[in-house]
Amino acid sequence: MTSNDIPAYMAHVGTAARAAATRMAAAPTAAKNAALRALARRLREAVEALQAANALDLAAARAAGLAEPMVDRLKLTPAAIETVAEGCEQIAAMPDPIGEITGVKRRPSGISVGQMRVPLGVFGMIYESRPNVTIEAASLAIKSGNACVLRGGSEALQSNLALWQLVQAALLDAGLPAEGVQLVETTDRAAVGRLIAMPEYVDVIIPRGGKGLIERIAAEARVPVIKHLDGNCHVYVDAEVDLALALTVTDNAKTQKYSPCNAAESLLVHRAQAAAFLPRIGECFAAKGVEMRCCPDSKALLAGVPGARLVDATEADWATEYLAPIISIKVIDSLDEAIAHVNRHGSHHTDAILTTNHASAMRFLREVDSASVMVNASTRFADGFEYGLGAEIGISTDKFHARGPVGLEGLTSMKWIVLGQGEVRT
Amino acid sequence: MTSNDIPAYMAHVGTAARAAATRMAAAPTAAKNAALRALARRLREAVEALQAANALDLAAARAAGLAEPMVDRLKLTPAAIETVAEGCEQIAAMPDPIGEITGVKRRPSGISVGQMRVPLGVFGMIYESRPNVTIEAASLAIKSGNACVLRGGSEALQSNLALWQLVQAALLDAGLPAEGVQLVETTDRAAVGRLIAMPEYVDVIIPRGGKGLIERIAAEARVPVIKHLDGNCHVYVDAEVDLALALTVTDNAKTQKYSPCNAAESLLVHRAQAAAFLPRIGECFAAKGVEMRCCPDSKALLAGVPGARLVDATEADWATEYLAPIISIKVIDSLDEAIAHVNRHGSHHTDAILTTNHASAMRFLREVDSASVMVNASTRFADGFEYGLGAEIGISTDKFHARGPVGLEGLTSMKWIVLGQGEVRT
Numbered sequence: 001m002t003s004n005d006i007p008a009y010m011a012h013v014g015t016a017a018r019a020a021a022t023r024m025a026a027a028p029t030a031a032k033n034a035a036l037r038a039l040a041r042r043l044r045e046a047v048e049a050l051q052a053a054n055a056l057d058l059a060a061a062r063a064a065g066l067a068e069p070m071v072d073r074l075k076l077t078p079a080a081i082e083t084v085a086e087g088c089e090q091i092a093a094m095p096d097p098i099g100e101i102t103g104v105k106r107r108p109s110g111i112s113v114g115q116m117r118v119p120l121g122v123f124g125m126i127y128e129s130r131p132n133v134t135i136e137a138a139s140l141a142i143k144s145g146n147a148c149v150l151r152g153g154s155e156a157l158q159s160n161l162a163l164w165q166l167v168q169a170a171l172l173d174a175g176l177p178a179e180g181v182q183l184v185e186t187t188d189r190a191a192v193g194r195l196i197a198m199p200e201y202v203d204v205i206i207p208r209g210g211k212g213l214i215e216r217i218a219a220e221a222r223v224p225v226i227k228h229l230d231g232n233c234h235v236y237v238d239a240e241v242d243l244a245l246a247l248t249v250t251d252n253a254k255t256q257k258y259s260p261c262n263a264a265e266s267l268l269v270h271r272a273q274a275a276a277f278l279p280r281i282g283e284c285f286a287a288k289g290v291e292m293r294c295c296p297d298s299k300a301l302l303a304g305v306p307g308a309r310l311v312d313a314t315e316a317d318w319a320t321e322y323l324a325p326i327i328s329i330k331v332i333d334s335l336d337e338a339i340a341h342v343n344r345h346g347s348h349h350t351d352a353i354l355t356t357n358h359a360s361a362m363r364f365l366r367e368v369d370s371a372s373v374m375v376n377a378s379t380r381f382a383d384g385f386e387y388g389l390g391a392e393i394g395i396s397t398d399k400f401h402a403r404g405p406v407g408l409e410g411l412t413s414m415k416w417i418v419l420g421q422g423e424v425r426t
Numbered sequence: 427m428t429s430n431d432i433p434a435y436m437a438h439v440g441t442a443a444r445a446a447a448t449r450m451a452a453a454p455t456a457a458k459n460a461a462l463r464a465l466a467r468r469l470r471e472a473v474e475a476l477q478a479a480n481a482l483d484l485a486a487a488r489a490a491g492l493a494e495p496m497v498d499r500l501k502l503t504p505a506a507i508e509t510v511a512e513g514c515e516q517i518a519a520m521p522d523p524i525g526e527i528t529g530v531k532r533r534p535s536g537i538s539v540g541q542m543r544v545p546l547g548v549f550g551m552i553y554e555s556r557p558n559v560t561i562e563a564a565s566l567a568i569k570s571g572n573a574c575v576l577r578g579g580s581e582a583l584q585s586n587l588a589l590w591q592l593v594q595a596a597l598l599d600a601g602l603p604a605e606g607v608q609l610v611e612t613t614d615r616a617a618v619g620r621l622i623a624m625p626e627y628v629d630v631i632i633p634r635g636g637k638g639l640i641e642r643i644a645a646e647a648r649v650p651v652i653k654h655l656d657g658n659c660h661v662y663v664d665a666e667v668d669l670a671l672a673l674t675v676t677d678n679a680k681t682q683k684y685s686p687c688n689a690a691e692s693l694l695v696h697r698a699q700a701a702a703f704l705p706r707i708g709e710c711f712a713a714k715g716v717e718m719r720c721c722p723d724s725k726a727l728l729a730g731v732p733g734a735r736l737v738d739a740t741e742a743d744w745a746t747e748y749l750a751p752i753i754s755i756k757v758i759d760s761l762d763e764a765i766a767h768v769n770r771h772g773s774h775h776t777d778a779i780l781t782t783n784h785a786s787a788m789r790f791l792r793e794v795d796s797a798s799v800m801v802n803a804s805t806r807f808a809d810g811f812e813y814g815l816g817a818e819i820g821i822s823t824d825k826f827h828a829r830g831p832v833g834l835e836g837l838t839s840m841k842w843i844v845l846g847q848g849e850v851r852t
Contacts, residue, residue, distance in 0.1 A: 022769065026793050099792060105814060111803050113813045116791065120825050203825055224650065224826045245848035252850035343448065352844075365542065365843050366525060367452050377537050377846025386851070387539045387842065388531060399546050399629055400650045401827040404842045416813065416830045417791050418778075420803025422671035424678035425812070 006186070010194035013149055013182050014201025017122045020179035021147035025119045027176055029096040035142050035174035036092035040085040042166040043135070047078050053162035054131070061155050073129045076159055084135040087391065091139045094390045097408045098145040101417065110423045115414040119145035121203040123411060124195045125393075126151045126217060128209040131159035137206075138167045138181045140393050144411040147180045149202060151195055154187035161185070196221040206394050206406075226406055228395045230321040230347035231261030233379040236338045236364070238355035239272040245376060246277060246354045251284050252378040253352065259323050261395065262350050262372075262382040266318065266328045268338050274301055274331045282308050290325045293317045297331040318345040335360050339367045346370060348397050350382040350404075371397055371404035432612070436620035439575055439608050440627025443548045446605035447573035451545045453602055455522040461568050461600035462518035466511040468592040469561070473504050479588035480557070487581050499555045502585055510561040513817065517565045520816045523834045524571040527843065536849045541840040545571035547629040549837060550621045551819075552577045552643065554635040557585035563632075564593045564607045566819050570837040573606045575628060577621055580613035587611070622647040632820050632832075652832055654821045656747040656773035657687030659805040662764045662790070664781035665698040671802060672703060672780045677710050678804040679778065685749050687821065688776050688798075688808040692744065692754045694764050700727055700757045708734050716751045719743045723757040744771040761786050765793045772796060774823050776808040776830075797823060797830035 043050070054076040061071050097117055104114030123146055125137045134152055141148035152160040160183060168178040184191050196205050199222055206226045207217045218225050235253050237246050253264035269277055278298055282305040285292055292302060293313040302308050317328040318341070332338050342351050352374035353364040361375045372382040382404065384392025389407030396402050402410035469476070480502040487497050523543055530540030549572055551563045560578055567574035578586040586609060594604040610617050622631050625648055632652045633643045644651050661679050663672050679690035695703055704724055708731040711718055718728060719739040728734055743754040744767070758764050768777050778800035779790040787801045798808040808830065810818025815833030822828050828836035 022793075022795075025795070107812065107814055109807065109812060111800075111807055111812070116799075118792075118795070121795070242848070248850055249846075249848055256851055366544075367448075369448075369451070369544070369547070370841065372842040372844060373542075374537075374844040375846060376848055377844050378850045380851035381535065381537055381844055381846075381849070382842070386533065386535060386537070388533055399839045401839075403839055413825045413827075413829055415796065416798040416808070418798060418800040418803050418807055420675075420801060420807075422668070422675055422802055423807070424674055424804045425682055425806035 006188055006190040007194055009186065010184075010191055010198065011201070013184065014122075014198050016179040017147040017149050017182050018201050020177040021119070021122050023177045024142070024147050024180045025098070025121075025145045027145060031174045031176055032096065032142050032145070033092040035170050035176050036088045036139055038173040039135070039139065039167060039170035040088040040092075042170055043081055043085040043088070046162070046166055047081050050076050050081060050159070050162050051078070054159045056158040057156050066155065070129060074131065074156055074159070076131055080132055084132045087136060088139045091143045091391055094143065094408070096143070097412050102414075104417075104419070109425075110421065112419040114417055116417050117409075117412050118415050120411055120413055122147045122149065122201060124149045124151070124202045124205045126192060126195065126205065126207045126209070126213070128153040128213070129156055131156045131163060133208065134160045134163045134183070135167070136391065137393060140391055140408060140411060141181055142171070142176070144408045146411055147182070149182045149184065149195060151184040151192055157187055192217075193220070196223065199223050208394055224401065226394055226396050226398070226402060226410065228261065228397050230397070231263070231349040232266065232319060232321045232345070232347040233262060233264050233349055233382075234266045234268060234342050234346055234351040235264045235379065236268040236342070236351070236353045237270060237273055237277055238335065238353055238357060238360050239270040240357040240360070241273055241277075241354050242356055243273070243277060243280070246273075247280055247284065249352070249354055249376065249378050250281050253380055254285070254327050255288050255290060255325070256378070256380055258325055260380065261321075262379050263323070264327065264379050265321050266330070266345070268330050268332050268341060269298065270338070271297075271331055271333055274298065278302055278329070279305055285327065288325065290327055293326060293328045295330045298329040301331075302329075321347065335363060339364060343369050348399075349395070350374065350379045352377060352379050371395070432614055432616040433620055435612065436610075436617055436624065437627070439610065440548075440624050442605040443573040443575050443608050444627050446603040447545070447548050449603050450568070450573050450606045451524070451547075451571045453571060457600045457602055458522065458568050458571070459518040461596050461602050462514045462565055464599040465561070465565065465593060465596035466514040466518075468596055469507055469511040469514070472588070472592055473507050476502050476507060476585070476588050477504070480585045482584040483582055492581065496555060500557065500582055500585070502557055506558055510558045513562060514565045517569045517817055520569065520834070522569070523838055530843075530845070535851075536847065538845040540843055542843050543835075543838050544841050546837055546839055548573045548575065548627060550575045550577070550628045550631045552618060552621065552631065552633045552635070552639070554579040554639070555582055557582045557589060559634065560586045560589045560609070561593070562817065563819060566817055566834060566837060567607055568597070568602070570834045572837055573608070575608045575610065575621060577610040577618055583613055618643075619646070622649065625649045634820055650827065652820055652822050652824070652828060652836065654687065654823050656823070657689070657775040658692065658745060658747045658771070658773040659688055659690050659775055660692045660694060660768050660772055660777040661690045661805065662694040662768070662777070662779045663696060663699055663703055664761065664779055664783060664786050665696040666783040666786070667699055667703075667780050668782055669699070669703060669706070672699075673706055673710065675778070675780055675802065675804050676707055679806055680711070680753050681714050681716060681751070682804070682806055684751055686806065687747075688805050689749070690753065690805050691747050692756070692771070694756050694758050694767060695724065696764070697723075697757055697759055700724065704728055704755070705731055711753065714751065716753055719752065719754045721756040724755040727757075728755075747773065761789060765790060769795050774825075775821070776800065776805045778803060778805050797821070
C-alpha cells in the first residue's frame, strides 16, 4: 500500500512494524539465522534481477544529470551484491545478542536480580544513495530482534524495492513476519517528517547522510536519534615518541583515504618533538599534495620543506572537518594543552596520542572525551568491523546510549529481571 | 550570582558546570570519596543550621496554605539529615564506576580494542519539594564524576541553599571544584526552560515529579531525558501456581504501600486458578478497603465476598495507575493473552508472573517488554536499593540508555579505547 495520504500511510507502516516487533523480539535464534542465510542465497540468485532494477535507477540518475561519483555510489554490481550476501552470512554466524542474561546476584531480601538483553523495538533508518545499506540495516534488524522501517534515497528506490522483496521473502522462508522489515515506498519527503515523529511506532531513528540532513532530523525528531555529525579527528604527537612510528601512523591517519569520518583532520605536535617531526611529516604531506594550515610556530618549522603548501590557520580551522587533502597543524606546549585543545575543538569522534610515555597514554585515554580514544594507532581504525562488532549500523558522536561504532548491541537495551520464591517487601 | 536576565544567568551556571565537569571526570577516586565523607560530616555538624533554614521554608509553605502532607515532605528532621549523611557514606564505600575498562580484545590487525566507563558530563536535575534529593543528586554526581545543575522546588529554596553550601564546602575540602554541583538560585520558571535547552552545557536531564511536569519537560527538552511516567504494574497469576505464595505476593504488591510507582495496579488471573484464587485475594482486599474494578468473569467470582467493593472495569481501567486502594482485575485464558495484555496496556515499568511452571516463567521474562520483569516476587522490589545499586537517581520507563532504576552506571557511558603499537589501516 502506498498512498497520497502520507500520515495514514506512515501510520499503516508503523502499525505493521510495531506488531511485527513483538514477533521479531521473541524469534528463536535459529529462525533469525535461517532468515539471514536465506537472504544471502536469494541475493546471489537475484543478481540479474537486481541489476535490472538498479539499471532503472542509474538511467534516471544520469537523465537527471547526477554527477558521476554519485551515480557510482548507486551501482549494485555483482561484486557489491556478493559483499552484502557475505555480510548476511557473517551476521548469521555471530552470537545472538538477545536473551543474554548477566550479573544475576542474590540480594539480602532473597530475590536474585540481573539483567537481560532485549531489542529496542522498532528502529527507523534514513539514508541516501547506496542501496547496499538496505541489506545491511535489514540484516542487523533481523539478528538483533528488532523491526525496522527503512527510508532510502529516492534516487535508489527501484533498487531498494527489489532488495526489500528479497528481505521479505527471506523472512517468510524462516517463519518470521515479512513486516519485520518495512520499506517506505513513497519518495515524498513528508514521509521522513512522519517517520521521526511517531514515538508510538518507532523507538529510535538512525540517520546516515550529510551533516545538514542529520542536523535537521536531530532537531525535529520526537524519538531518540543515534547520530553522527563531524569527524574532526586529532593525532597528537607527544613529547616522548618513536618518530618512525609517529610518521607512519600520522601519514596513514591523514592520507590513506581523505573522505572517511575517521580520517585525521588536525595534527598537534609537542614542542619537544616539533623541530624533529614536522619537517619529516611535512615532506610526506607535500609529496601527496596535502595542504597544511599552520599555527605560526609550525609554519616556521615547515617553511623549508620543498613544495609544501602552507596556509595560516584561522581559529575556524581547529574545528573543521575537511574530508580532503588538508590538515591543520599546531605546536603545543604540554599534554594538558593537547587534551584541552581536543576536548574544546574536536567533535568527540576519534582522537589518538602517539607516545612512548605510559602516564601520558593513560591520561589521554582517560581525559579525552571522545567516542574512540587511541594510543599509537591510526584513527582510521574507528570502525565496527575493525573493532570486531561484525557489522556497523552507524557511528555515534553522542554520549548517551551508544558511543562510536554501533553494532548489534547498540540496537538493544538491558532490562532488569528478578527471580524470587515468593519474597515480599517489608 | 543571580540575575533577572535568566538566559545570561543560566549560561553562567552552565559554563561553570561544563568547566567543572572536566575536573570532576578526572578526579581521583580518593578525592571523590573524601568529598562524600566530608559532606556526611558537614551535614551532621549543621543539623541546627539546616533546621533553621528549613523552618523558613516550612513557615512560608504554611503561610501559603500548602496542604499538611506537602508540608511534611518539605521537612528536614534530624533523622532525615542523618539518613542522607549515611547515604553519602554508603556511596563513598561503593566501587568507583569511572575508569573501569572492559572487554579488551586483540584484533587481527594487531590493535587491542575495549571500552572504558566515563561520566556523561553534566546532568540537570529538576525536582519538587523534598530537599533531601539535593544531597542524593549531589552525592551521585560526585561519585560518578559528573557535574550537575540542580533545580529544586521553589517551596524548598532556603533548605536547598543551605544544603548546597555544605556540598560546595565538601567539594573544596577534597580539592574538587565547588562548581561541580550548581544550584539554580532563582525560582523563576524560565530557568527550567533554559536548563532543558542548553545542549552546549547540559548532557542529560533527569526530572522527578508529577506526570504533567515530566511530560512537559520531555516535550520541550533539547537534550536526552531520563524519564519516568506511569507505573501501571501488573501481577499475573498463572495457570500453575502456589496459591499461598500468590496470595502473599499479590497482597504485598498492592497493599504494602499504595503511593509508590512500583505498587501493583492490575491483577490478571488465569482462568484455571480464578475460582480458587479470586475469592481469597478478594477477602484480603475487602478487609483492607481496596476497591476492585472487575471484568465480568472476575466480578462473578468475587460477588460472594463479604464487604467487597466491586466496580465494572472500563477499558480505561486497564491502563490506569491509581496510586490508591484500587486495583483492576481480569480473568484471562492463556499466557499469550497475559503477555499481550501487559505489553498493550502496561507502562513498561514493572510486571510480575506468579507461577510454578518454568516455561511460563521464562517466556514471561523474555517477552514482557518492561524495565523490570519478575518471577514470584513482589513488584515493590523495583528499586535501586533493593537491586543493589547503592542509590537511585530515578526510574526510567524508556528503553534507550538506562532502563528501570538508575544508579551510578546510568550516569556514565562507555567509550572505546584502542591500544596499538603503531598499527595502520591498509
